[in-house]
Amino acid sequence: MSPHFHDLGDALEWRAHGETLRVEAWGPDAVRVRVSAAGPVLDDLPGALLDTPPDGGKARITVAEHSATLANGTLTVRIDAGTEGRLTPDLPAAAGRLTFLRGDDGSELLAEQPAHFWWPGPRLATATGNGYHRLEQRFRAYPGERLYGLGQHTHGLLDQKGAVVDLVQRNGEVTIPLLVSDRGYGLLWNSPAIGRVELAETGTRWVADSARQIDYWITAGQPAEVLRRYADATGHSPELPEWAAGFWQCKLRYRTQHELLEVAREYKRRGLPLSVIVCDFFHWTHLGEWRFDPAEWPDPAAMVRELDELGVKLMVSVWPSVSPGSENFHPMLDRGLFIGTEYGPVAHADWPDKGLGAYSAQVAFYDSTNPEARDYVWEQIRRGYHELGIKVFWLDASEPELKPGHQNGLRYHAGPGLEVGNLYPRENARTVHDGLRAAGETEIVSLNRSSWAGAQRYGAALWSGDIGTDFASLRIQIKAGLNVMMSGIPWWTTDIGGFHGGDPDDPTYREVLVRWFQYGTFCPLFRLHGFRGPAQVLEPAMTGRPNEVWSYGEEAYDILAAHLRLRERLRPYVLAQMRTTAETGLPPMRPLFLEFPDDPASWLVEDTFLFGPDLLVAPVTEAGVRERTVHLPAGAHWTDAWTGEEHVGGQAVTVAAPLDRIPLFLRDGAELPVQERP
Numbered sequence: 001m002s003p004h005f006h007d008l009g010d011a012l013e014w015r016a017h018g019e020t021l022r023v024e025a026w027g028p029d030a031v032r033v034r035v036s037a038a039g040p041v042l043d044d045l046p047g048a049l050l051d052t053p054p055d056g057g058k059a060r061i062t063v064a065e066h067s068a069t070l071a072n073g074t075l076t077v078r079i080d081a082g083t084e085g086r087l088t089p090d091l092p093a094a095a096g097r098l099t100f101l102r103g104d105d106g107s108e109l110l111a112e113q114p115a116h117f118w119w120p121g122p123r124l125a126t127a128t129g130n131g132y133h134r135l136e137q138r139f140r141a142y143p144g145e146r147l148y149g150l151g152q153h154t155h156g157l158l159d160q161k162g163a164v165v166d167l168v169q170r171n172g173e174v175t176i177p178l179l180v181s182d183r184g185y186g187l188l189w190n191s192p193a194i195g196r197v198e199l200a201e202t203g204t205r206w207v208a209d210s211a212r213q214i215d216y217w218i219t220a221g222q223p224a225e226v227l228r229r230y231a232d233a234t235g236h237s238p239e240l241p242e243w244a245a246g247f248w249q250c251k252l253r254y255r256t257q258h259e260l261l262e263v264a265r266e267y268k269r270r271g272l273p274l275s276v277i278v279c280d281f282f283h284w285t286h287l288g289e290w291r292f293d294p295a296e297w298p299d300p301a302a303m304v305r306e307l308d309e310l311g312v313k314l315m316v317s318v319w320p321s322v323s324p325g326s327e328n329f330h331p332m333l334d335r336g337l338f339i340g341t342e343y344g345p346v347a348h349a350d351w352p353d354k355g356l357g358a359y360s361a362q363v364a365f366y367d368s369t370n371p372e373a374r375d376y377v378w379e380q381i382r383r384g385y386h387e388l389g390i391k392v393f394w395l396d397a398s399e400p401e402l403k404p405g406h407q408n409g410l411r412y413h414a415g416p417g418l419e420v421g422n423l424y425p426r427e428n429a430r431t432v433h434d435g436l437r438a439a440g441e442t443e444i445v446s447l448n449r450s451s452w453a454g455a456q457r458y459g460a461a462l463w464s465g466d467i468g469t470d471f472a473s474l475r476i477q478i479k480a481g482l483n484v485m486m487s488g489i490p491w492w493t494t495d496i497g498g499f500h501g502g503d504p505d506d507p508t509y510r511e512v513l514v515r516w517f518q519y520g521t522f523c524p525l526f527r528l529h530g531f532r533g534p535a536q537v538l539e540p541a542m543t544g545r546p547n548e549v550w551s552y553g554e555e556a557y558d559i560l561a562a563h564l565r566l567r568e569r570l571r572p573y574v575l576a577q578m579r580t581t582a583e584t585g586l587p588p589m590r591p592l593f594l595e596f597p598d599d600p601a602s603w604l605v606e607d608t609f610l611f612g613p614d615l616l617v618a619p620v621t622e623a624g625v626r627e628r629t630v631h632l633p634a635g636a637h638w639t640d641a642w643t644g645e646e647h648v649g650g651q652a653v654t655v656a657a658p659l660d661r662i663p664l665f666l667r668d669g670a671e672l673p674v675q676e677r678p
Contacts, residue, residue, distance in 0.1 A: 002081040004096070005068045007061045012070040014079050014096045019123070021079070021096055027054035027233050029073035030219035032190070033098065037125035037133050042213055046369070046414050046423055047190040048453030049217060054232040074103040075185075075220040093121040100185065100218060109185045109220060113140040113203050128210045132419065135193075135214050139204040145183055146603055147199055148223070148591070149486040151176035151451070152464055158479040158591070158606040160199055167195045167208075167422060168407070169399040169450045172465035175422050176453050176487040178230060182593070182603055186226030188234070190215040192423035192452060194407045209408070210418035222597045223486065224586060230488050231585025235457025237490050240524075240578035241443035243313055245571050246275025247564055248527035250315075251547035252499075252536075253280035257297045263548060264312050272549065272561060273568045277307065278315045278394060278529070282540045287353045287363055288322025288329060290377070291384030304389040315392040315447065316385055320377075320400050320428055321363040323353040328380060329364065337373035338364040339400070340411040347410055349403040354540045365400045368427035369420060370413035378435030391441055393432050395460075398425040399450045425450035429460035447525075451489055461491035461525055469498030469509065469530065474516050475621045479606050481523065485587035485594075490578075492589070493525035497547075502532050504551045511623060511659070513552055514559050518662035519619040521563045522611045524578075524588045559660045562676070569673040577612040588612060596633035599650065605631050614670035615641075618655075618663040629654045630663055638665040641674040 006013040011024035022041045026032035032049065034041040060071040066081045082095035099111040112122035115138060125133035146159045152174040157163055167175045167189070177189035177197070189197070193208035206216075219229040231237075249267065254260040260279060267274040285293045292300045307314050322329050322338070332338055338346040350360040367373045381393070399405075410417030412424070425448055432446045444459035451462045464480060467473050477494045484492045497513040504510070520526055532545040549560040567574075577588040586594075590610040592602035608618045608630055616638065618630040632638045634650030641664035647653050655663050664674055 002066065004081060005063045005079070007063055007068075010059050012059070012061050012068055012077075012079065014068075016091055016096055019096070019125075021098075023070050023077050023079070023098070025053070025057035025059040025070070025072040026217055027219070027229055028056035029075050029103075029221060029225075030057060030217060030229055030233065031070065031072055031075060031077055032217045033214070035123055035214035037135075037213070038131075045212060045215065046192055046420055047215060048188060048234045049190055050233065050235055054229075071103060073220075075109075075218070076101040076103050076106070093117055093119055095121070097122055100220075102184070102220060109183060110181075110187070110218070111140045113138050123214060132210045132212060132416070135208040135211055137206040137214050137216070141201055141203045142183060145181055148180045149176070149178045149186075149483055150197070151487050152462065152480045152484045154467070154476055154480065156476045156479060158482055159603075160483070162199060162201065164196060164198045167193070167197060168405075169422055169425060169452075170405065171397075171399060171401060171449065172467060174451050174462065174465075174484075176451060176484075176489060178453060178487045180223050180226050180486050182223075184220060184222060186219050186221075186223075186230060188217040188230065188453060190217050190453075192420050194418045194421050208419075210416065212419065223594050224597075227486070227488060227587065228585045231456075234454045234488065236585060237456040237582055238444065238459050239582040240491065240575065241445060242571075242575060243275050244445050244525065245574045245578065246526065247273050247567060248276040248278065248315070248525065249274055249548065250278035250280065250527060250529040251544040252529070252531035253282065253542065253544050255282075255296060255541075255543035257300065257303050259543070261303060261306060264307055264310055266548070266550075268310050270550070270561075273564050274310075274312050276313045276315050276392065276527075279317060280394075281317045281319065281396065282354075282542070283317070285354065286323050286326040287319060287351060287361070288326035289384070290318060290380040293354070301388045308389070313392050314390055315394050316390050317394045317396050318381060318432070319397050320365050320368065320395075321349065321351060321397065322366060323351070323361045323363045325353050325355060325361060332366060332373070332376065333364070335372070335376070337366055337370060337376055339367045341409050342411055343409070347402055349401060352539045358539075365402065367413050368424050368431060373413070374427070374431040374434065378431050381432070382435060382439065386436075386439060391436065391443070392445055394447045395425075395428055395432065396449055398428045398448050400424055400428075422452050426452040426455040426458070426460070429455050429458045433458035433460070445491070453488065456489050456491070460489075461493065462489050463492070463525075463527070464494045466499045467495060468500055469502035469512060471512055471515070471621055471623055473498050474512065474519065474619070475607065478519065478609070478619060478621065481589060482591045482609055485589050486591065488585065490581040490587040491524050493523050493527045494520065495529040496520040496527060497530050499530045501535065502530060504532050504546060508623070510552050510556050514556050514659060515620050517560050517563055519617075521567050521662070522589070522615070522617045526567055562660065565676060566674065569676070573612060573615070573672055580612070592631070592633050596635055599634040601631055601650075602633045614667045615672060616665040616667065618665075620657050620662065626656065626658055627654055628657045628663060630665070632665060636667050637669070638667060639669070640664075641666050641672070
């Protein structure tokens with residue numbers, strides 16, 4: 001028996017050359033793997049997994065002469081000593097190699113792969129100083145494997161096999177390191193370190209630029225089972241409040257209280273549904289004071305009361321940045337509540353603030369990984385907004401949007417920037433979540449421009465950031481949103497119509513807006529946003545051009561209004577899916593393969609999805625198109641929701657798609673109020 005194996009009862013360890021590899025059951029059909037390059041594994045590093053594993057996992061450990069296994073339900077992990085037939089006592093590069101096996105037939109799910117027969121092995125730790133290492137984890141590649149998840153990206157891929165994906169937070173690029181394979185496993189890279197994952201034909205490599213140990217979680221099963229296990233391991237989302245399932249009106253920006261109220265009143269005058277209206281940036285006295293400027297918002301409490309009477313929630317933009325002109329700047333600086341740097345001043349970015357004219361301030365950022373900083377910022381939010389009755393917050397620029405965005409010089413409360421940088425947006429959402437909870441609130445929703453694994457448990461919705469305003473951008477967003485769903489973040493939306501521009505008077509753009517609005521009707525959150533017209537200078541006096549549903553001409557207005565009513569009719573169904581999400585971890589918006597994994601063609605479809613189990617949605621994403629071909633998954637019967645025509649699954653059908661209609665199909669006789677009754 002190899003002296004390198006150690007049966008710990010609930011975990012199996014391999015120790016050699018100073019490295020410690022620990023494998024332990026972590027919920028049903030799942031294991032957690034941790035590797036320390038020097039000494040024992042560490043238990044107190046930040047990550048996505050909850051502090052204790054889900055109930056139901058049970059380790060069964062067997063140690064033999066040249067290998068050892070840990071079995072847990074449908075997943076078995078084997079550690080090979082690599083000493084069989086060796087002529088020397090030296091361990092080869094493959095010593096301590098992990099192989100993940102299906103519990104039913106023992107076939108290989110995933111295996112580590114050494115880089116070379118001599119050096120390095122499948123795991124490489126290169127010292128970066130002070131006990132930190134550049135860490136690499138290599139796995140074997142498999143021909144034809146398809147890989148999904150990894151958060152939200154603008155590379156335009158659904159299946160990300162062949163991609164190199166940076167593990168870093170940027171506007172529009174959101175790192176959530178959960179990878180789901182069509183081979184029947186899911187892998188969470190349980191580290192907020194800056195790095196990358198390479199999904200090459202020759203192998204998969206995860207890289208952390210500087211961290212203290214490798215840490216990942218893996219589970220066996222079809223994609224739906226993976227997402228269920230992932231929610232159990234990292235936390236379930238709460239149930240979406242009823243009001244949040246309606247329509248959200250937003251633009252860059254409503255400058256005054258009067259402007260915003262007039263829009264809400266007009267929606268009600270027209271009899272149009274409206275659930276949320278948004279107060280965007282520059283409404284504050286100074287950036288980092290988290291309160292209304294009375295010159296433009298003279299009575300926000302009265303505004304909130306009127307909106308409540310109209311049945312509308314007010315969502316307010318909250319930024320993590322603090323101007324030197326803010327009354328909070330020096331108290332926060334003195335208490336060490338900002339993101340610091342290894343050498344020199346606190347981290348900063350250039351941003352406009354009131355009272356500076358054409359100049360910008362070098363603003364700092366509160367450290368969301370610091371509990372004291374979270375408490376301080378929430379107290380300002382409580383006084384400036386929550387005491388007025390505001391309970392919904394838009395957490396913009398929450399990557400955070402540092403300039404430049406280099407993490408290697410940053411110092412957070414939780415650790416060095418390279419080790420913990422991806423954690424920031426999740427902990428920023430936690431500021432609002434924990435504050436609202438402490439204030440007695442039970443319905444918690446924040447809208448975030450960035451995210452990380454586990455953010456769903458804090459009621460953190462994600463939107464796709466500052467994106468383009470053309471059909472190409474819409475096509476990218478559909479795939480990005482489905483990968484977000486495969487990453488365990490169920491509340492997601494886009495800026496309907498895109499963010500960067502778009503002329504409401506241009507017929508070409510009006511078509512983009514209409515088709516995007518149709519798609520948005522079937523996103524988990526339904527929100528119109530963007531700035532329209534030519535590029536604007538970002539400064540406190542700016543106000544946005546019209547971006548309401550009546551801003552795009554009569555033809556578009558009739559179509560948009562009809563889709564507002566369609567969303568209202570479907571709200572009971574939407575909320576039922578959100579309850580399912582909260583209970584099971586299954587997302588409301590689903591790639592076809594999530595429901596139909598046995599239909600090979602469903603794994604290839606990138607522009608069609610299911611909203612819940614019963615409604616297939618096929619957006620139109622090209623100019624001038626008035627029909628489209630739709631794959632109907634095998635294993636179900638499908639009814640055209642507009643014509644009533646029935647189709648057997650397992651085929652592609654071509655259907656009409658006039659400008660006022662998005663193709664929709666109902667599964668196996670499902671009855672949903674798609675059509676408006678006369």
